[in-house]
Amino acid sequence: MTAYTASHWGIYEVARDAAGQASLRSFADDPDPSPIGLHQMDASLARLRVLRPAVRQSWLEKGPGAAPELRGREPFVEVSWETALDLVAAELLRVREAHGNSAIFGGSYGWSSAGRFHHAQSQVHRFLNAVGGYVRHMDSYSLGAGRALMPHIVAPMDELMAQHTSWHVMAEHTQLFVAFGGVPAKNAQISAGGTGRHRVREGLHRMAARGVRFVNIGPVHDNLDTGAEAEWIQARPNTDTALMLALAWVLREEGLADRGFLARCCTGYERFERYLSGEEDGQPKTPEWAGAITGVPAARTAALAREMAAHRTMLNISWSLQRATYGEQPFWMLVTLAAMLGQIGLPGGGFGLGYGATNLMGSPHPRLPGPTLPQGRNAVRDFIPVSRIADMLLHPGAPFTYVGGHYAYPDIRLVYWAGGNPFHHHQDLNRLERAWRKPETIIFHEQYWTPAAKRADIVLPATTTLERNDIGSSTKEGYLVAMRPVSAPAGEARDDYDIFAALAARMGAAGTYTEGLDSEGWLRRLYAETRQKSARQGIDLPEYEAFQEAGLVSLSAHDRPMVMLEAFRADQAESPLNTPSGRIEIFSERIAGFGLPDCPGYPVWREPAEWLGGPGTDRHPLHLLSDQPVRRLHSQLDASGYSTAGKVRGRELLYIHPEDAGARGLADGDIVEVFNDRGRCQAAVQRSAQVMRGVVRLNTGAWYDPDPATGVEKHGNPNVLTLDVGASGFSQGCSAQTCLVEVSGPVADPPPITAFELPDLLPGNR
The missing domain is CATH 3.40.228.10 (Dimethylsulfoxide Reductase, domain 2)
Structure with missing residues (x-):
């Protein structure tokens, strides 16, 4: 019987050798399978796993708010789970009692998990609602203006x-x-x-x-x-x-x-x-x-x-x-x-x-109504459009508009993040670095030592999709997948649900959060609810045990032209x-x-803040496009061999028209600096007539890797260059594609890439 697992990149079949060692292969029924997900088990990723709870040294020794400028630059102390959970619960209680739940930001921005129960965003929101609420975000970086409009x-x-x-x-x-x-x-x-x-x-x-x-x-x-x-x-x-x-x-x-x-x-x-x-x-x-x-x-x-x-x-x-x-x-x-x-x-x-x-x-x-973990009621009314996090941290109390409403940024003291990497998604990362010093405490659930994890105060090791039981389901993708563990949890990693259940117990909210169910109990409940909703659409799903046995349910019999x-x-x-x-x-x-000058009542042309027909091209004559990568999703799996094979000398490729490259004396493989007034990053030249003159293209997702001596981002992350302003007063969406730059080089002796190095980890009282 074939076993399956589901991911952002597709369904994969699980194969095992004679010794029981697992590997992944493409789904036989997929006409164009993505190779990205085949590399989820790479050794290069395994070495970056967060294996034990860890606390930033200054925070552990001096308490909340200690030396925020050292986030990302100092060692972590590994502690026991009991110590870590006690610290997190105590800090949540302190902030709640001193400042209220509107001082807690529930950060979770990553790609939606294929496993519908172990979906980090749902889990962190349910937990924070169970303990009194949190400041949430609206919309997405990908589609902020479109979702609002x-x-x-x-x-x-x-x-x-x-x-x-x-x-x-x-x-x-x-x-x-x-x-x-x-x-x-x-x-x-x-x-x-x-x-x-x-x-x-x-x-x-x-x-x-x-x-x-x-x-x-x-x-x-x-x-x-x-x-x-x-x-x-x-x-x-x-x-x-x-x-x-x-x-x-x-x-x-x-x-x-x-x-x-x-x-x-x-x-x-x-x-x-x-x-x-x-x-x-x-x-x-x-x-x-x-x-x-x-x-x-x-x-x-x-x-x-x-x-x-x-x-x-x-x-x-x-x-x-x-x-x-x-x-x-x-x-x-x-x-x-x-x-x-x-x-x-x-x-x-x-x-x-x-x-x-x-x-x-x-x-x-x-359109299958798939499993959805209920998140409860949020008692906090404050929110931000998702791409305005730096504004919120830098300017508490400042006003902002959103879809015709008038609001003010809350005063955030604690950031609790599970799922996602803000040091990938956000724009103008130098500005975010400054904003990141504002909270007194930053807590992350993480699987890998990402740039965001290295900039946290408390890091709790979380399991990956391949280490959990779950149900894979996606709107209109035609399958329901019984996701069984492919491998054991790395180190001391725990499911997000188990972490939050332990914290909820410490904070007197265990019943509200768990409703007396363990993970298996929730999976059975969510599947039963899905069966009931599907039956009302004329779709009959098998019983839970039969679903687990089959591993995969196809809905293709219900396809119809749209x-x-x-x-x-x-x-x-x-x-x-x-x-x-x-x-x-x-x-x-x-x-x-709404009376907004930058978004009137019908579609209009407005001159962008930065563009090839406007001012500023004398100093920054190239328009930068920061598009999605071919070899990863956002920054996920960037350390895999498949992702790094697409780099040159460890850096992302900068696609530039041959005539623009020639005018600057650049050849393929040269390491160059891409810069504007917001920042500088290094990338490797790839001449291409597939981009028009005056335009350069640099994929997003390279793990953020600034040189502490110069501030230059070494790895090729374009978000040190992109514009961190709202698309308009209507949507406040992301404006990353409005960006002028210049390119210089070649760089004679570029510094080594350090994005995939582990932080210094010190032994603690375990």
Whole structure:
């Protein structure tokens, strides 16, 4: 009987040799398996495991708040579990009694665990709610502006992602696929909660074989692999909204807009049209106007608009486009452009918000209501948009706006983090380093000695997915997986649940947190609830024991073609949207009523804070794109042999156009410094005509590795360079893709990489 485990990167089969030693192999039913997850058991990762509870030396000797500037620079003292749990419980009680629960930030930002019970974010939130509450975060770094915007103009992102038109439907009906920012199959190696069959590459190739024509718009060419030629229209980063406005102007000017669809299914087009035509601001949004901004020839823009109107057209936008200043605008404008074409709700037409962003989009599988650990009630009302953590720590009490509301940052004394690495996800890491000195205590559950773990005060060793019993389930991925332990816990590592149960007992909240159940009891309860919910959808799941025996349940028998917003198009009265008008909101009275100058009530072009057409290019003439890596998810498994094999001399690759490299005297493999006023990092040159001139690309996820003597990040982490400001006063989303830099070098004698070195670990009273 084959055993399985589930992960972000897919389902893997567990093989054992004659001695019982486990290894992983690709899932036999996956047409395009990701190799990333095969390396979860690498020895290079095992040596970095947190094996015992550890406390930063100054904190242990002098108490909370001691020498925060030494976080990441001084030894840890290894202590017993009893000592560590006593210290954590006592500190939580101290902060709660002295400052209230609104002084505790519940940090957890990583990719959603494939195991639905041992999901660190759910566990830490449930625990903190059981002991009085915590300050939470809203939205995500990946999709902050989009998540805030879309419920107001169409539907929540989770709902839209689950109903994206399926790949088979597009292969049958789509004639023209226009991608703003490509369809990066490397990103689609993963799905939140785990991946089943990888379908993006297969879907694109099938479409191309059926004669679909592809147009890829943006500064990068190799993020759309169809197995055939695709037209590349080079456009400056952060200018897509201007190009879409010009396409819309042509549709309006030449009578190609579907005014019947706009009148029947949308609201506010007339208000937006006054801006589009120039009646409102004196500037018609013509292809010539857009060409000066985007660099796209006006004639090609006009021709593309006509082609889109003449064919069944799917418009797609990359999530990266909304990770920028005014990031709401490209998403809003894409929906508006698709509405003007009038094909929303038709097979193969309309829009996609991130085909290629994860494996989920385009799935034909049913939306299974998978296991969900209840998190209880949070008694604390304070929150932050997730990417505003440095603002919160640096400016307690300062005001901020979010989706029309007015709030103030809380005064955080204790950060409790389980799941994720803020020294990967966040922008302007030098600023975060300063902010990280504010809390009196930082507690981490961690499996590995990551940069964030090294900057904590108390580190508690947690088990990995491969060391636990769990249930693997992901929305619309088509499988339920019985995840049995592949290996024993490393060192003294414990499940997050067992750690929190022990802390809850010390704090008088054991009953609230555990409800009298151990891990196995919870797994049985959650599975039984899933069976009941699935049965109401006509999906019969086996009994728990039979599920465990089988190891895998396929839901493919319930697959069906999907067409996004098909029911809404057919009958708005019967299937209205959950917007104020029940329709697609091209103009939103609600958003206009917020009175925000950086996010008015309809899509507009706003000049980014940093871009190739603006000031600052004399000193920093290159636009930096910080995209997802091919060989890992975010920073996960960066120390694996598979990830490090993609580096040169231990550093991430900086992709740069050959002419830009030549102008700086740079050759492949040279170590260079990439810099702006926020920071400097080192990377290895890789010349590539797949990025346009004036643009460089540096993957995210290299473990943060600053040189303590110079402050230069040595490993190639672009987030020492990226901009840490909210996308707008509406969403406060991440603005990482708005970033100008310069490149210098070669560096004659680069310092050694130390990201994967263990901290000094001192023996304590165990």
